[in-house]
Amino acid sequence: MFTKFRESRGAEPQSERSIAPAAGLALAQTAPALPEAEPGDQENQAARLRRRKLADLRRQTHQKLLETLNLSALIQASEAEIKTEIADVLKALLPGQNIAISRSDRDGLVEDLYYEVMGLGPLEVLINDETVSDILINGPDKVFIEQGGLLELTDVQFQDEAHLRRILEKIVSMVGRRLDESTPYVDARLPDGSRLNAVIAPIAMDGTLVSIRKFRKDKLSLDQLAFLGAMSERMATYLRAAVACRLNVVISGGTGSGKTTLLNALSAYIGKRERIITVEDTAELRLQQSHVGRMESRPANIEGKGAVTQRDCLRNALRMRPDRIIVGETRGDEVIDMLQAMNTGHDGSMTTIHANSARDATSRLENMVAMAGIEIPLSALRRQISSAVNLIVQVNRLQDGSRKVTSITEITGCEGEVLTLQELFFFDHTGVTPEGKVEGHFATSGVRSAYSDRFRRWGIQLPADLYGI
Numbered sequence: 038m039f040t041k042f043r044e045s046r047g048a049e050p051q052s053e054r055s056i057a058p059a060a061g062l063a064l065a066q067t068a069p070a071l072p073e074a075e076p077g078d079q080e081n082q083a084a085r086l087r088r089r090k091l092a093d094l095r096r097q098t099h100q101k102l103l104e105t106l107n108l109s110a111l112i113q114a115s116e117a118e119i120k121t122e123i124a125d126v127l128k129a130l131l132p133g134q135n136i137a138i139s140r141s142d143r144d145g146l147v148e149d150l151y152y153e154v155m156g157l158g159p160l161e162v163l164i165n166d167e168t169v170s171d172i173l174i175n176g177p178d179k180v181f182i183e184q185g186g187l188l189e190l191t192d193v194q195f196q197d198e199a200h201l202r203r204i205l206e207k208i209v210s211m212v213g214r215r216l217d218e219s220t221p222y223v224d225a226r227l228p229d230g231s232r233l234n235a236v237i238a239p240i241a242m243d244g245t246l247v248s249i250r251k252f253r254k255d256k257l258s259l260d261q262l263a264f265l266g267a268m269s270e271r272m273a274t275y276l277r278a279a280v281a282c283r284l285n286v287v288i289s290g291g292t293g294s295g296k297t298t299l300l301n302a303l304s305a306y307i308g309k310r311e312r313i314i315t316v317e318d319t320a321e322l323r324l325q326q327s328h329v330g331r332m333e334s335r336p337a338n339i340e341g342k343g344a345v346t347q348r349d350c351l352r353n354a355l356r357m358r359p360d361r362i363i364v365g366e367t368r369g370d371e372v373i374d375m376l377q378a379m380n381t382g383h384d385g386s387m388t389t390i391h392a393n394s395a396r397d398a399t400s401r402l403e404n405m406v407a408m409a410g411i412e413i414p415l416s417a418l419r420r421q422i423s424s425a426v427n428l429i430v431q432v433n434r435l436q437d438g439s440r441k442v443t444s445i446t447e448i449t450g451c452e453g454e455v456l457t458l459q460e461l462f463f464f465d466h467t468g469v470t471p472e473g474k475v476e477g478h479f480a481t482s483g484v485r486s487a488y489s490d491r492f493r494r495w496g497i498q499l500p501a502d503l504y505g506i
Contacts, residue, residue, distance in 0.1 A: 091142065096196065123150045157227075158204045159193050160249075164227065170251055171293065176244025177201045183293075186438015201245050205235050214336065224319045229254070232319050250293075256323060259302050267295070268442040269479035271503055272462045275445065275486070279428055280306040282495040283361070283385030284488060289398040290432035295440040296389040297321050297365070299432055303387065307361060311385075314354040316347055317365035330357060347371040351378070364388040370409035372402060379425035395429040395446035399456050402426075416454045423451040427488065429458075435466070435475045449487045459484050461504060481505030 124147050131138070138146075149158075157164060163172050163182060171183035177195035181188050195201040202216075209216050209225045216223045222236045232250040257265075259273040268276075279286060280303050288303075290296045304324045307313060314330045315322050322331075332354065337344035347364065348371040354362055355378060362378050364371065367388045379386050392398035402422055406413065413421075431444035443464040449457045461484060466477040485504050486492070492499060 091138070091146070120147050120151050123147050157208065158200070159195055160204060163191070163193060164229065164231070164249075164251070167254070172247070172249040172251070174201070174245070174247035176246075179244075183438075186434065186440070198244060201247075202237065205237075205245070205247065208233060209235075215339070219339070220336070226319055226321075230321065230323065232321055252297075252321065252323070256305075256325065257298055257302055258305060262299070262302060262442075267440055269462065271481065271505075272442055272445060272479065274499065274503060275461065276303060276430070277306050278492055278497045278499055279488075280304075280385065280387075281308075282488070282491055282497055284427040284491075285379040285384060285425060286387045286428045286430060287398055287402075287426050288387070288389045288430045288432065289392040289395065290389070291391065291393065291434065294432045294434045296432055298440075299430065299442070300363070300365075300387060300389055304363065307385065311360035312358060313361050313363060314357055314359040315363045315365065316350040316354055316371075318347060318368075319365075322363065322365055324363075330354075330359075348374055351375065354378075355383075359383060361385040361387070366390070367402075367405070369405060372405040373409055373411060376402070376406075376421055376425045380421065392431075393433075395431055395444055395458055395460070398429050398431070399426075399448070399458075416451075419454060419456050420451045423448050423456055436469065437473050437475045439475060447487050459487065461486060 124143070127143065127146060127150075159180070160172065163169050163180075168184050169182045170186075171188075173181040173183070173188070175181070177198050177200060180191050180193045180195075182191055183189075195204070205216055208227060209223050211228070212225050214223050214225045216235060216237060218237075218239070221238065221240045223234070225233045225235075227233060227249070230252050232252075234248050236246045238245070259268070259276060262268055263270050263273045286303065288296045288299055301323055304313075304322070304326070307324075307326060309326060309328075311326070312328050312330070313324060313326060314332065315324065316332050316334075318334050320331060320333045332350040334347045334350055335343065335345040347369065351362070351364065351371050351374040355374070360383070362375070362383050363386065364375055365388075367375055367390050375386070375388055390398055390401055392401045399419075399422060403415070403418060406418060426448050429444075429446045429448065430442060431446070432440060433443045434440050441464050442462075443466075444460055445462040446458050446460045449459055451457065460482050462479065462481055464477055465480045466475060468476045470476055481504050483505050485506060489499075
């Protein structure tokens with residue numbers, strides 16, 4: 038797919054270093070004798086020269102478009118009208134170029150230039166591909182994607198570093214962020230809700246680094262996650278009940294493990310009469326209720342003033358009469374206010390946290406409180422955690438790229454200075470097939486939920502065999 042895209046659209050020429058091995062292989066197959074390799078080399082040089090000329094023509098046309106197009110009028114124009122205008126400019130420039138282009142080359146140039154003017158340039162085709170979950174850019178000539186949980190290098194490229202920076206400037210300016218040498222990193226979001234992080238020089242040493250986390254347009258439900266093998270039916274049944282009866286839930290996992298996806302799925306079981314306030318660094322949550330108030334933190338301006346942190350938003354959220362508070366990710370001193378909210382009448386609140394297990398998640402909560410500079414005895418802190426957090430759901434991305442709920446654990450109290458946990462459900466990972474697929478099955482620990490009485494008080498009847506007893 039991506040190779041065809043680059044060839045048909047006059048891509049920036051690849052380096053001789055990347056082309057030479059493929060050329061050498063082709064010559065070895067057709068003509069083993071060394072002297073016969075010269076015509077092939079000449080053909081490769083001609084192809085590289087042609088691609089270079091096409092890239093120069095694209096740059097000239099783009100510059101001409103910037104000089105002649107009325108950018109404000111483009112908002113009212115249709116896609117066909119804009120492409121017609123681009124084709125006219127390209128046609129006017131062709132007589133001065135020492136190159137003959139085919140109809141497919143011309144159509145490819147027009148489409149590329151349309152994306153440059155109205156979209157996100159080379160990123161547009163990857164953004165529109167629903168099978169791509171992550172786009173990772175290491176400089177203008179190395180663009181990786183994740184498909185099916187596995188990374189692969191594409192042949193999508195930017196013309197140069199300036200081209201990549203220009204596309205980034207277009208993205209961050211749309212959400213009121215900035216990216217320059219005084220602020221060489223940024224978190225932003227694309228119009229479709231995808232999350233972007235970018236780092237430029239002098240922090241990025243070998244070219245601009247960009248990571249784009251895409252989100253599915255269709256929201257996955259717990260039933261769909263169970264059908265896809267991310268959890269068992271018993272797990273899904275228990276999680277529905279936990280959200281409905283307003284247990285406080287922490288979703289724990291590593292980067293890209295599916296924490297936000299699961300949080301969105303759990304939010305579907307929040308009552309329609311409840312007021313929800315969300316707090317995020319970069320808006321990612323897509324809750325399905327109508328009564329949702331969304332808040333997003335803000336970095337400082339160019340003078341270093343005006344920053345609004347997640348903790349600022351969370352403190353304000355407490356004054357907005359929320360029934361539940363959902364924090365997209367707890368990563369700093371906002372943990373203090375999050376625990377207090379869970380302890381003071383905002384039952385059913387939820388958040389995500391980076392950790393490798395349920396026990397690690399409780400340690401992370403303790404560490405974040407300590408890093409915030411709050412001096413509190415460890416025993417008192419653990420008692421507060423035990424009364425605030427009811428449930429820890431651990432999600433992991435396994436070695437074959439699949440994402441699974443690997444543990445559902447309840448916090449049942451605190452004995453002395455030790456938090457007591459009981460695991461109800463888990464994924465028993467037994468091995469890997471010769472094809473690299475993870476083998477295993479979902480299982481129960483045979484322990485009944487400590488919140489069984491609470492389920493009954495809320496009128497929730499769970500199946501008698503839910504816990505495998």
